[in-house]
Amino acid sequence: MDIRTITTEERIKEGLLNLLEKKKLEKCSVSDIVEYAEVSKRTFYTYYKDKHDLLNAIETQLIEGLKRSLAQDREPLAQLGHIPDAEEINQLADVAFNNTITFCNQNKGAFSKLLSSNGDMYFYQKIIKVGTHEFNQRFPYLFQKKEGMLNDSLTLKFIRNVYVHGIIDILVLWSGNDGLIGTQDVKRLLGLTQTKSPLELVNLYKLELKLYHNEHQLL
Template identity: 30%
Template sequence: MLDNGKIFLYWGFIDLSEKKLDRRKRYTRKVLKESLITLLAEKPISSITVKEICEMADINRSTFYTHYSDHYDLLSKIEEEITADMNKYLSSYSFTLEEESVQMTQKLIEYISKNKFMFQTLLNKNGDPTFEKRLMNIAQRFMMNNWRGVTHLDEVNSRYLSTFVVSGAINVIKDWIENDMDYSPIEMAVMINNFTNYGLSNFD
């Protein structure tokens, strides 16, 4: 049986649509997701089998297939739920001004910090590269929307600049996670925004 204590704290934000399901179905999906995340922390999705997931979750395979077509489908659903929640989360903040940008970055990093194991697993070498791309697309879209009317960049230059900024920020956050979050969220938010706004000139 899966030891839920390790991951339960990281699963509070997942899939609001599951509120419509009965208690047994919610439990089944929760333990299957937790089992896959636990296995992904150790090896890539290509090396994981439905049988392993079911054994860890103490769920039979026929029950698994009533919810998901295979383990790739399960992973895709996990990623969709996380990115949908992050999309909703970011939509509640405005970060046009520099001060607001720092605050938004801090809240995003706090969100990641609270779900450390989940993000550490999905962004590690065993994770699905499309998850990182999903995160980049969300952040890039919000950044470009909030730059509109504020900068003099055209759409093409704005897109390339946001790609540069977001990819750098995500890789800094990945490094921060791997270093056991050695700085506080506000320290990381200020650091990332300093890198973005001032680059190397901030260290002259």
């Protein structure tokens, strides 16, 4: 791909993101975007149908990058071979979110603007969806054997909600921070989020899972 094409597309994306510092998304027009991007409307429509098409392109790029980073960070967990205790989970936060934190840090401005009061109210839910999928992938490595998940368990649903929102909210709050919180502090918080009250709920869920399997073995 021609480097000029990449540069022009990135300029248009940056135009919208920078505009969100001044205007709410619903009030942003294509005219506003091209003014901030310093391109013509004709150039804009060469790449995007409208502002919603542009927004989708930006968010898709971020979401796909987030998915890749989380998948890379999951690899060390798959090699554990045992269920880690709380102390080890805290220590694992250093590697279990390393690529994710790096990606979020590199795209901190974009995340911050899209998640601001001027941004897209649906973007947060897209991130939560990614986090929920990742929870389902990581849960067996961190908290139980791979005998299957009792998905209709109310306890598990609550654990998932607390776990996912806790971690995502830390990253969201960090994205809006002006650099006062370093990456190591974020990793420490991510570790603690996984080992406090949710861990106690996990033990309750394990008991439910054991009872569930015992009941079905008797059938």
